[in-house]
Amino acid sequence: MRKVDPIKHEEKRQQILDAAGRCFARDGFQGASISDICAEAKISPGHLYHYFASKEAIVAAMVEGGLEAASERFSQIVDSPDVLAAFASEVQQTKARHDRSGRMLLLDLLAEAERNPVLAKVVQEHSRDVRRLLAEFIRKGQAREQIDASLDPELTAAILMSVFDGLKTLSIRDPKIDKKKGTQMLTTLITRFLTPPHAAR
Amino acid sequence: MRKVDPIKHEEKRQQILDAAGRCFARDGFQGASISDICAEAKISPGHLYHYFASKEAIVAAMVEGGLEAASERFSQIVDSPDVLAAFASEVQQTKARHDRSGRMLLLDLLAEAERNPVLAKVVQEHSRDVRRLLAEFIRKGQAREQIDASLDPELTAAILMSVFDGLKTLSIRDPKIDKKKGTQMLTTLITRFLTPPHAAR
Amino acid sequence: MRKVDPIKHEEKRQQILDAAGRCFARDGFQGASISDICAEAKISPGHLYHYFASKEAIVAAMVEGGLEAASERFSQIVDSPDVLAAFASEVQQTKARHDRSGRMLLLDLLAEAERNPVLAKVVQEHSRDVRRLLAEFIRKGQAREQIDASLDPELTAAILMSVFDGLKTLSIRDPKIDKKKGTQMLTTLITRFLTPPHAAR
Amino acid sequence: MRKVDPIKHEEKRQQILDAAGRCFARDGFQGASISDICAEAKISPGHLYHYFASKEAIVAAMVEGGLEAASERFSQIVDSPDVLAAFASEVQQTKARHDRSGRMLLLDLLAEAERNPVLAKVVQEHSRDVRRLLAEFIRKGQAREQIDASLDPELTAAILMSVFDGLKTLSIRDPKIDKKKGTQMLTTLITRFLTPPHAAR
DNA sequence: CATGAATGAGCTTTCATTCAT
């Protein structure tokens, strides 16, 4: 009868993950300490270990959650009628999210994934999923003759993901950049890349 | 009275930087410890501080060195006759370097620069220099009608740098990717992006 | 939800301060290491930092405690009927305390206070309090015509405190000194200093 | 023929001791590092060890020098005709020296002497010498009926030295004290202490 | 005589983790 309520348990986990997210965003994966996270989540260190086996487990769970959310966003675009408009919209949303307080950890994650096999696996599985989604997307566009049919969908998807990743560095390299114009330019880039060569521009 | 050879001093500094580079590549900026670096450089921890005032100073020196080398590479392309060929070549070289033992720390660096103001400044100054070089490059291409004259050179340069940054994530997200084909696809992307709209493709 | 017993916490703090006191007495403020204190208090170095934020905090707490105790002793004499007898008694007690295991750190403290502003402030505030107590004491004696009314109470108090400080050096300069005779001589000194000139001696 | 010039050697030693004195005054015996002293003396650490076997040797030599100088000052007063005037003058000089840049290390020294047997010995030998000088002084005063003949010369000398030591703490305990008035008060104290009881005051 | 390279133990402090209650 005195079993743990699994819903409450999950809620607490989420609260901890949220707190961890804020700490990681502020100080990085290595810079944020268990102590910091406990303070942010207002729980004791001993208690935290009831929910997560280790710091790495927290990172992994947080990353997995974040990537899942990203996948969902992508899958919502899939059914969008106009391919390029959907892309442009996504780009702008990406940049908007970037300014939110819950900062972008993508670069930290990717850097860390290069030496942490656990994270590497998570990242690669997520990437495969998104790439498939994106490839499917591209195939649809090609069917509608909105996207150059000569482009290999899988590879194109991979390249586009890289381009999106690269976006994160824009404002690091130049904090004063005009983000709106940057978005427009990127839309141009993607449009020209994907548009069938014979199409009027 | 004869002062010690400043050349030897500089040599030792370089040896330490090399060792640090290997450690950072292996474990990240935060993951690599002074002890690790000392072991790798085969010196005592006390001695290291004759050459660098702090761990951060080592990071800064290493980063500065790496970025300077990158700038030099870029400036060498500037005089290249064919714009797009030069780009493609640079892309391939970038990918080749990526596999070297002295691994790429660019993502770590950019992630770290978001919270370390010292690194941020170094990165931004370097980025400004390279961006100017690249913009100049683009202007030349526009003068020769090899590059779309309607593209703002500075912004285009910034976007291209982001695209290059994004490249680093390709093989993290998919270790099995065919790098050669990736390079070709990227060349296509850049070509289509930059080529004047009326030009035959 | 039941928070941990703050009494236990305070007890542990006191135990650590006691251990620190012994170490400082043995090796001085700078000579005693955190390791030493932990060994003496039989706790781990990490644990010590649950109770004190830094070594300096330990020193400050210990000093503050010691000075507070000293102030209390002084305030107890204030109501004593015979001024000079009270002084003499205090002098003897001071010398007795000097031999205790929890040794005298006054000289270390005063020397350190010359370069550590935090300690300087603590010392000066304590000194002000004791000086006021002593001055009040002197005023009472002057009212009873037991103390020369021409002496400025504040300044006399300051000088007397200095004389007490100086006492600490007696046995350092000559370990074989007869402490009883020394105390008598000091009583003579203070008596002659304070007694009204016209009084019969 | 290529023997070391012993005069130059001694000069260098003195230069180092001077530099050390400045460092010790600034940072204390433990706070000043060999590095600091080398920088202040403008020599290399290796070279310093040609002149002194250890840091402790530097401290000992410096202390010995300082105490010797102090003894000399005292011995110069010995032949002074008026006992009390000479005392008062010495007190004022003591306070003046206190403000000099080459700051007072007496408290550090006495505190350190309690745990360092080498320093303890130096201090005690010096103290004995000065005490004898002072006792001789007192005996002279007693012969001239300027000093109370009932005071034991040796013990009185010891007490007076303590009183002088205590002086060093006056301005630590109250940085805003009026030093001139303090000196006058101390002269009063000593005068009343030493003056024969029957003498007019 | 003089240099600066080099050492290695030790310093204060931090931190992920475990334990007793």
Add this chain to the structure above:
DNA sequence: CATGAATGAAAGCTCATTCAT
């Protein structure tokens, strides 16, 4: 479920001292 006590290894860094030149 929840706390804060407690650990101990490791971090970055300092320093007295020695060594090769």
